[in-house]
Structures are given as C-alpha cells and as structure tokens.
Amino acid sequence: MTPELQNEIEAATLNRLLDHLRSHSEVQNIELMILADFCRNCLAKWYSAEATKRGVQIDYPQAQAIVYGMPYGDWKAKFQKEATPEQLAAYDERQRRKQAAGES
Numbered sequence: 001m002t003p004e005l006q007n008e009i010e011a012a013t014l015n016r017l018l019d020h021l022r023s024h025s026e027v028q029n030i031e032l033m034i035l036a037d038f039c040r041n042c043l044a045k046w047y048s049a050e051a052t053k054r055g056v057q058i059d060y061p062q063a064q065a066i067v068y069g070m071p072y073g074d075w076k077a078k079f080q081k082e083a084t085p086e087q088l089a090a091y092d093e094r095q096r097r098k099q100a101a102g103e104s
Helices: 003-023 029-036 040-053 060-068 072-079 085-100
Strands: none
Touching: 003 040, 003 060, 029 040, 029 085, 040 060, 060 072
C-alpha cells in the first residue's frame, strides 16, 4: 500500500467515524470518555492540532463545528444532557485509574 492510499483510506475512515457520531447524538460525550477515553471534543482538539502542524489555522471552535457538523453550542443545546451522578462517578474512577497507571 502506498502512503497516499493509506492516507486516503484513513481520511475516509475518519469521515465515516464523524458521520457515525453525528448520526448518534444520543451518545453523550461523557459516555465516550468513560468507555473509550476520547470524545467529540477530543477529536476537535486533535483536528485543530493537526491542521496547525500543517500550517492551517483551524481554531478549536472551528474544529468542533467540523466534528459536530454544527457549532458546538447548537449541538449542546439540542443533544447534550446533564451527566448523571453514575456517569460522573464512572468518569472520575476512570481518571483515577489512568493516574494510577501513569497515563495522562
């Protein structure tokens, strides 16, 4: 496989992931963080950082709009629910385990 083809496949895969996340707005970011240790906001931060490395200025809010398919504030108002005490406890426990393992 050529590097160009690999990049094309990876870009298509990211697009499918973004489409999947956009079509499953019922999945809350805290749930993603608990289960996978990343969420839509993480993707936006990574997107912005990779753009900057390549000399393209995409700030965090712009990257969020790309990832969410709309401005973050709009998505939050439409879809984000208040985290439950159980979700917050599970997130805190995950963070404690990461710290204990020396992960950042």
